[in-house]
Amino acid sequence: MLLDQQYLFAPGPTPIPDRVKAAMNQPMIAHRSQEFPKLLEDVATRLMPVFGSENPVTVLSGSGTSALEAAAANVIEENDVVVVVVAGAFGDRFASICETFGANVHRLNIEWGAACTPEQLEECLQSIPKEIKAVFVTYCETSTGVLNPIKALGEVVKRFTNALYIVDGVSCIGAVPVDMKEWKIDILVSGSQKALMLPPGLAFVAMNDEARAVIRNCKAKRFYLDLNRYLASYETDKSTPFTPAVSLIYGAQEVCRMFEEEGFENVIKRHLLLKEMVREGLRAIEVPLLTSDEDASPTVTAVRTIDGPSKQIKKLLKDKFAITVGGGQKKLKGEIFRIGHMGYCTPFDVIKVLGSIEMTLKFLEGKDVLGIAVKRAEEVWMEHV
Amino acid sequence: MLLDQQYLFAPGPTPIPDRVKAAMNQPMIAHRSQEFPKLLEDVATRLMPVFGSENPVTVLSGSGTSALEAAAANVIEENDVVVVVVAGAFGDRFASICETFGANVHRLNIEWGAACTPEQLEECLQSIPKEIKAVFVTYCETSTGVLNPIKALGEVVKRFTNALYIVDGVSCIGAVPVDMKEWKIDILVSGSQKALMLPPGLAFVAMNDEARAVIRNCKAKRFYLDLNRYLASYETDKSTPFTPAVSLIYGAQEVCRMFEEEGFENVIKRHLLLKEMVREGLRAIEVPLLTSDEDASPTVTAVRTIDGPSKQIKKLLKDKFAITVGGGQKKLKGEIFRIGHMGYCTPFDVIKVLGSIEMTLKFLEGKDVLGIAVKRAEEVWMEHV
Structure with missing residues (x-):
């Protein structure tokens, strides 16, 4: 790489x-x-x-x-x-x-x-x-x-x-x-x-x-x-x-x-789209989320590793795909990882991180998930294009 | 300009x-x-x-x-x-x-x-x-x-x-x-x-x-x-x-x-040179300094305006030559201006500021000082080349 x-x-x-x-x-x-x-x-x-x-x-x-x-x-x-x-x-x-x-x-x-x-x-x-x-x-x-x-x-x-x-x-x-x-x-x-x-x-x-x-x-x-x-x-x-x-x-x-230039109301909409793409994509590959849709922020999504993908996922995302996500803090240390999707972030970035999670899960757990989260995220995106 | x-x-x-x-x-x-x-x-x-x-x-x-x-x-x-x-x-x-x-x-x-x-x-x-x-x-x-x-x-x-x-x-x-x-x-x-x-x-x-x-x-x-x-x-x-x-x-x-790369001892020597060039140059055109040579910092030189060049000098340096110097602070407000000569600063920069002060004094007060401060600064520099 x-x-x-x-x-x-x-x-x-x-x-x-x-x-x-x-x-x-x-x-x-x-x-x-x-x-x-x-x-x-x-x-x-x-x-x-x-x-x-x-x-x-x-x-x-x-x-x-x-x-x-x-x-x-x-x-x-x-x-x-x-x-x-x-x-x-x-x-x-x-x-x-x-x-x-x-x-x-x-x-x-x-x-x-x-x-x-x-x-x-x-x-x-x-x-x-x-x-x-x-x-x-x-x-x-x-x-x-x-x-x-x-x-x-x-x-x-x-x-x-x-x-x-x-x-x-x-x-x-x-x-x-x-x-x-x-x-x-x-x-x-x-x-x-x-x-x-x-x-x-x-x-x-x-x-x-x-x-x-x-x-x-x-x-x-x-x-x-x-x-x-x-x-x-x-x-x-x-x-x-x-x-x-x-x-x-x-x-x-x-x-x-x-x-x-983007229009601040569009900035807000973009973040709602990023949130929905991340959550729907992860859900499509049965990766458990920490929060309900209603309580979730449009800027960051917490993924449960305690009953979901192995804790190794964070390290592998980094080592294999050069993707940095956040770990869990304090009492959630080791129990979650966090995907930031805010600021200078587009739907293509969400596709990138979802694709990497698919490949990491395939690699780590042999799960047959390639393309599934990405497909779902693209569907969500298309509803807003 | x-x-x-x-x-x-x-x-x-x-x-x-x-x-x-x-x-x-x-x-x-x-x-x-x-x-x-x-x-x-x-x-x-x-x-x-x-x-x-x-x-x-x-x-x-x-x-x-x-x-x-x-x-x-x-x-x-x-x-x-x-x-x-x-x-x-x-x-x-x-x-x-x-x-x-x-x-x-x-x-x-x-x-x-x-x-x-x-x-x-x-x-x-x-x-x-x-x-x-x-x-x-x-x-x-x-x-x-x-x-x-x-x-x-x-x-x-x-x-x-x-x-x-x-x-x-x-x-x-x-x-x-x-x-x-x-x-x-x-x-x-x-x-x-x-x-x-x-x-x-x-x-x-x-x-x-x-x-x-x-x-x-x-x-x-x-x-x-x-x-x-x-x-x-x-x-x-x-x-x-x-x-x-x-x-x-x-x-x-x-x-x-x-x-x-420069060698930190050379960084220190460079600042001593800048100080000497500024002070000797200003002295050559009879611009009064606030501090004695012994007490003066190698990083900043204060020039007296109260009994020296007009207070307008700071504004003219800016307007005519795009040179920003510092003003006086608190009880020295209006009585001095300050020339910073530290960090990413070379002898050429000192020549630049001295030349601008010469031209400003000529413009403001008709003083026949063109080239004099610069000449003195070059002499000081040459002792160290």
């Missing part, structure tokens, strides 16, 4: 389009120059429809986790009561961050592989007699491939509490619909390396005015991730308080152009 | 070599893949001589300030007494970070434009009766172009205290000598966008074993910048706790190759 041809189907980082690479290669500029404010403002405003935000999106330089921390550390003061929906490793991380910063954290534990229902959240919120400062929910739980019903959960949050509704959109924003106002989201965060088709290194925070007021008054200690500094710097001169990752912001500008 | 030809002489971000851009354009890889640990280990160990570190260098995804915060927030507990040498805007930022995280901060204020002397530090340390937890010093104070005498200050720190010696090397590491063991530095931090010839977005922390022990026992709240997480993740599987800025790390690998 051509060793340089590697196929990245991890649920992030995801492949980078050539034109985004080219954009990132533009000559470096100083962040205190005349040019940078134009660039930052352009990106911050063009991302607004992608985040369903009425305010420009705040750009941080850091991993997705830096945005999760920013969302928590700018809101939480010692002993504040918060609720975190934990339906996988990233809900668990959100809860750990809240605990680190001194919150009294109520974890609403959901079976890994299922979404949180409005009824579960309502019951949890009703059981807490104290004032709740914030409710944290993961939109797409990357570790399980579950998409939580953010709109319906927002209804519950605002009906039963005065809490801020804070959503982790790291592994789906840029591939799914979202409307912060209609869905009652106060803070929505994401990272660059998933559906946004960029290398890792940028993190995004969209805040409504209510959230900004809470953040302004929050006494908690923070410096690098102090959102007030970012908001003030943007307000004053469309800049950032600290040297930003300029090349990645150039890349983000090109991604915005690509979204606008 | 060719509008696309822009010349970046800001004291960071600095220009990116084409081969570093090419390296950053390598296909994206997953950070939980087989490939990433090899990349990270390679970079972390190849950076050791650049940081004068006996341990692999820890790589964070963030601005340089994230590394300053990491150095403070992983060491300081509530009411710890610390000393911060403040000789400019970045010393001031280091002090603000320490205050944010609850330290009892003694600021040793040095006149902006001068370096801290060992005597000044000794007097300050002797005047504090309490146990000092850490002493923070800026190696190159970017806002003034001053290089503090880190080795001599380290002697004083360790003679008079048991404090950790923590050094901000953001705007010089990669261009200057440093030896953490011999110079008694416990923590040395830097950023990617200055002498390291990378876009902004990576931050680096080198720690000796004593610092690691303090960090391990520190009870302060931190998550994204918790250095214990980075050390543990590197120890376990040569990875990072959170999705790292992979493309920039590819770039860092290429920068290490470039340093090795």
